[in-house]
Amino acid sequence: MRLTYLSGSLVLAAAMMFAVSPASAQDDAKFKASAHLYDTYCTQCHGVNRNGKGINTAGMSVQPRDHADTAGMKSIPIEEMNKAIHEGGAAVNKSALMPPWSSVFTDAQITDRVPYLAKAVRWDAN
Amino acid sequence: MRILLLLSGLSALTMATAAAAQGGDLKTQCGACHALEKPANPTVDRLWERKGPDLWYAGDKFNRAWLVKWLQNPTTIRPGGVFYFKHAKPGEPRDTLDTASLPKHPAVDAATAGKLADELLKLKSGLVQAGVYKPAAPNMMGKLAFGKLRGCSSCHQDKPGEGGLSAPELFDAAQRLQPDYVYAYTKDPQAFDRYIWMPRFTLSETDLQRLTAYIASLGKEAQ
Numbered sequence: 001m002r003l004t005y006l007s008g009s010l011v012l013a014a015a016m017m018f019a020v021s022p023a024s025a026q027d028d029a030k031f032k033a034s035a036h037l038y039d040t041y042c043t044q045c046h047g048v049n050r051n052g053k054g055i056n057t058a059g060m061s062v063q064p065r066d067h068a069d070t071a072g073m074k075s076i077p078i079e080e081m082n083k084a085i086h087e088g089g090a091a092v093n094k095s096a097l098m099p100p101w102s103s104v105f106t107d108a109q110i111t112d113r114v115p116y117l118a119k120a121v122r123w124d125a126n
Numbered sequence: 127m128r129i130l131l132l133l134s135g136l137s138a139l140t141m142a143t144a145a146a147a148q149g150g151d152l153k154t155q156c157g158a159c160h161a162l163e164k165p166a167n168p169t170v171d172r173l174w175e176r177k178g179p180d181l182w183y184a185g186d187k188f189n190r191a192w193l194v195k196w197l198q199n200p201t202t203i204r205p206g207g208v209f210y211f212k213h214a215k216p217g218e219p220r221d222t223l224d225t226a227s228l229p230k231h232p233a234v235d236a237a238t239a240g241k242l243a244d245e246l247l248k249l250k251s252g253l254v255q256a257g258v259y260k261p262a263a264p265n266m267m268g269k270l271a272f273g274k275l276r277g278c279s280s281c282h283q284d285k286p287g288e289g290g291l292s293a294p295e296l297f298d299a300a301q302r303l304q305p306d307y308v309y310a311y312t313k314d315p316q317a318f319d320r321y322i323w324m325p326r327f328t329l330s331e332t333d334l335q336r337l338t339a340y341i342a343s344l345g346k347e348a349q
């Protein structure tokens with residue numbers, strides 16, 4: 001049921017992407033790949049709905065970033081997001097509870113993730 | 127009979143393979159769900175498809191006494207199951223785990239548990255160097271590293287109910303895990319699986335020794 005919902009939300013997000021600009025099949029594939037990686041690795045803390053409410057968050061002294069917060073996400077420079085995913089939260093003066101992911105993701109996967117987040121939370125839509 | 131009852135909820139295929147493996151044959155009893163050899167081509171999707179954690183380095187990882195006991199009475203190790211995403215549900219104030227959807231691990235009798243443990247302990251990765259951990263009394267820095275400094279507690283519990291739910295519990299690590307394995311896996315999880323969730327941190331030798339000492343101390347009093 002949840003998977004259906006998620007798939008639905010991704011289709012919706014993809015539809016939004018098409019509405020904003022004509023996306024190539026390559027962009028669509030990158031979006032799907034990023035969504036898959038997000039589900040696999042990021043949702044444990046950032047939540048299955050990308051709202052920062054993952055299963056791991058009960059005892060965290062600093063709560064994970066709410067990726068559904070359009071205004072909050074717009075305030076973060078792209079370079080900082082890249083660095084936070086690569087090197088962890090401490091590298092950008094945020095919480096060390098966000099680990100460095102450069103051993104798991106390739107540079108390209110991280111570079112693709114940022115536009116995925118942009119499209120998924122529509123921080124670039126207005 | 128008890129084994130058959132415990133297996134009654136599983137598929138006919140699993141029942142057949144388990145029944146055929148009363149002698150404690152690893153391939154038939156464990157191989158349907160666990161990788162007993164290092165996967166040639168690890169992928170992200172393999173993490174979605176596999177039914178149990180990899181056991182191809184079980185001989186580096188587990189203590190025999192714990193294995194024999196656990197195989198007879200399996201308990202939860204990963205609160206979120208083998209892959210937490212499949213059991214996580216959106217919710218307020220946070221996502222929750224559908225624990226009813228977590229599959230139960232079959233139990234075996236004492237004789238089979240002993241045979242399986244012996245077979246499992248033969249599975250070595252070549253990635254764990256004996257004696258790499260220099261036993262030391264756990265100190266506050268190890269606990270600090272596990273919590274605030276390195277954030278291991280984001281995913282792992284070092285006390286029941288304290289810490290994350292997506293990764294294996296560690297509050298019984300002293301009983302379950304070999305310290306040299308804890309050191310090697312913490313140093314480079316991607317050496318074991320290129321795509322495993324646990325990322326590689328930049329840790330000094332001192333950090334690794336302190337973290338291992340802390341983890342190796344967890345649950346020791348219960349031994």
